[in-house]
Amino acid sequence: MPHPSSSAHPPLRVAVLGCGVVGTEVVRRLVTEADELAARVGAPLELVGVAVRDVDAERDPVVDRALLTGDADALVDKADVVVELIGGTEPARTLLLRAIEHGASVVTANKALLAQDGPTLYAAADAAGVDLYFEAAVAGAIPIVRPVRESLAGDTVRRVLGIVNGTTNYVLDRMATDGLDLDAAVAEAQALGYAEADPTADVEGYDAAAKAAILASLAFHTRVSIDDVDRTGITGVTADDVAWAARTGHVVKLLAIAERGADGDGVLVRVHPALVPSEHPLAGVRGAFNAVFVEAEAAGELMFYGRGAGGAPTSSAVLGDLVQVARHRVLGGKGPVESSHADLRVLDPGDARTRCQLRLEVADRPGVLARVATELAAQDVSIEAVRQTPPTDPATPGADRVATLVITTHTATERALRATVEAVTGLDVVHRVVSVLPVL
Numbered sequence: 001m002p003h004p005s006s007s008a009h010p011p012l013r014v015a016v017l018g019c020g021v022v023g024t025e026v027v028r029r030l031v032t033e034a035d036e037l038a039a040r041v042g043a044p045l046e047l048v049g050v051a052v053r054d055v056d057a058e059r060d061p062v063v064d065r066a067l068l069t070g071d072a073d074a075l076v077d078k079a080d081v082v083v084e085l086i087g088g089t090e091p092a093r094t095l096l097l098r099a100i101e102h103g104a105s106v107v108t109a110n111k112a113l114l115a116q117d118g119p120t121l122y123a124a125a126d127a128a129g130v131d132l133y134f135e136a137a138v139a140g141a142i143p144i145v146r147p148v149r150e151s152l153a154g155d156t157v158r159r160v161l162g163i164v165n166g167t168t169n170y171v172l173d174r175m176a177t178d179g180l181d182l183d184a185a186v187a188e189a190q191a192l193g194y195a196e197a198d199p200t201a202d203v204e205g206y207d208a209a210a211k212a213a214i215l216a217s218l219a220f221h222t223r224v225s226i227d228d229v230d231r232t233g234i235t236g237v238t239a240d241d242v243a244w245a246a247r248t249g250h251v252v253k254l255l256a257i258a259e260r261g262a263d264g265d266g267v268l269v270r271v272h273p274a275l276v277p278s279e280h281p282l283a284g285v286r287g288a289f290n291a292v293f294v295e296a297e298a299a300g301e302l303m304f305y306g307r308g309a310g311g312a313p314t315s316s317a318v319l320g321d322l323v324q325v326a327r328h329r330v331l332g333g334k335g336p337v338e339s340s341h342a343d344l345r346v347l348d349p350g351d352a353r354t355r356c357q358l359r360l361e362v363a364d365r366p367g368v369l370a371r372v373a374t375e376l377a378a379q380d381v382s383i384e385a386v387r388q389t390p391p392t393d394p395a396t397p398g399a400d401r402v403a404t405l406v407i408t409t410h411t412a413t414e415r416a417l418r419a420t421v422e423a424v425t426g427l428d429v430v431h432r433v434v435s436v437l438p439v440l
């Protein structure tokens with residue numbers, strides 16, 4: 001039985017667009033938790049339809065076939081709240097704008113769209129006086145959008161750093177612990193419902209970059225789009241990199257970092273694989289879990305951790321938003337609008353400061369280390385540690401024996417580190433720059 005207070009208000013008509021991994025779990029909770037949700041909202045949430053691409057496709061029995069429709073436009077037009085779980089830019093964008101213009105509040109998990117065209121959606125929602133909520137768009141189940149957007153609205157965020165893509169974290173974890181190759185691990189992540197429709201978005205870092213842009217926009221009250229994010233995915237990370245990371249007391253993680261520049265008047269946003277020291281809390285983030293650190297002036301350091309991908313965990317974030325926007329429709333009130341007044345510059349990625357580990361194959365000759373060190377010094381890059389493996393015999397008889405040199409630098413600008421790598425690559429005693437990875 002619905003809670004008495006929930007029967008006083010007429011039902012709110014909810015449309016779900018897209019019935020894939022997340023959509024199915026959202027429908028499941030709307031059906032199985034209907035009474036509880038009605039009590040929390042103060043009105044029943046009536047699922048009036050589920051827009052799908054193929055109404056005849058096989059589906060989980062929890063999805064009532066009578067609710068399926070191929071006409072998303074018509075469904076949107078009869079809803080009070082539209083939940084968009086199609087993904088991608090179109091037709092999600094047009095459908096959301098249609099919903100907003102027609103007066104519906106919207107909930108979306110679509111980071112790709114928000115990071116590309118968030119301001120258009122915000123402006124439309126503001127003009128129509130409806131809510132735009134998107135907790136599921138960043139780090140799945142983890143409440144991170146609302147804390148940054150609302151709870152920290154009175155603080156000054158300095159930095160947001162973490163693991164925001166479940167697929168790549170799962171893949172790197174499987175490579176490190178079970179020796180799987182990238183393709184096999186990606187296939188597993190797809191089967192588990194973690195990966196995007198096109199997993200390239202995950203492995204090439206686009207998904208994490210979209211999330212980093214969304215977090216940066218919220219944290220710094222500044223528009224940051226996915227095109228502003230300096231992005232490197234994990235396709236260049238080899239089994240050898242992962243093994244070397246372990247030998248040097250690290251794990252490889254794909255990090256998203258959004259921070260204010262040194263003088264505070266700009267922002268730097270980047271996504272790249274990095275070596276994380278084994279004792280760092282991020283090193284213990286396994287499988288498809290995500291974790292985000294937020295450093296704020298007054299709050300200090302905050303850590304958010306949980307399931308970053310998967311249908312059920314993500315449905316938790318979607319339902320949380322749905323309850324919130326539905327409450328606004330029952331009780332009045334509205335969620336936050338876009339906050340972009342700070343209008344900070346997006347700085348050149350070369351200004352980012354980081355430590356770095358260079359792994360080089362060099363000729364095992366006297367003076368080689370000095371020559372490499374000279375190139376680092378020329379770029380004002382200081383060495384924190386050097387480690388050399390015992391040399392191995394050359395492939396060609398009579399040639400130099402080859403040693404692996406692992407150099408960890410102190411913090412330097414990305415610009416100086418890139419110049420250093422270029423200079424070192426040009427040395428005749430350096431056979432190969434095997435890898436260059438930032439160190440957290």
Ligand SMILES: NC(=O)C1=CN([C@@H]2O[C@H](COP(=O)(O)OP(=O)(O)OC[C@H]3O[C@@H](n4cnc5c(N)ncnc54)[C@H](O)[C@@H]3O)[C@@H](O)[C@H]2O)C=CC1
Binds near residue numbers: 085137140
């Ligand atoms: N899977 C996950 O772990 C998470 C996904 N998300 C986001 O949630 C959204 C949905 O993701 P998934 O459920 O994983 O994707 P999915 O690919 O499993 O589901 C999307 C569904 O939308 C359907 N669809 C495509 N075009 C359509 C159209 N024009 N009309 C109606 N339906 C259409 C597809 O047939 C598919 O069934 C995406 O924006 C994704 O980035 C966010 C957090 C986690």
Ligand SMILES: N[C@@H](CC=O)C(=O)O
Binds near residue numbers: 166196202
């Ligand atoms: N593909 C994404 C899903 C959640 O956003 C990921 O792997 O994190």
Ligand code: NA
Binds near residue numbers: 136
């Ligand atoms: Na979230």
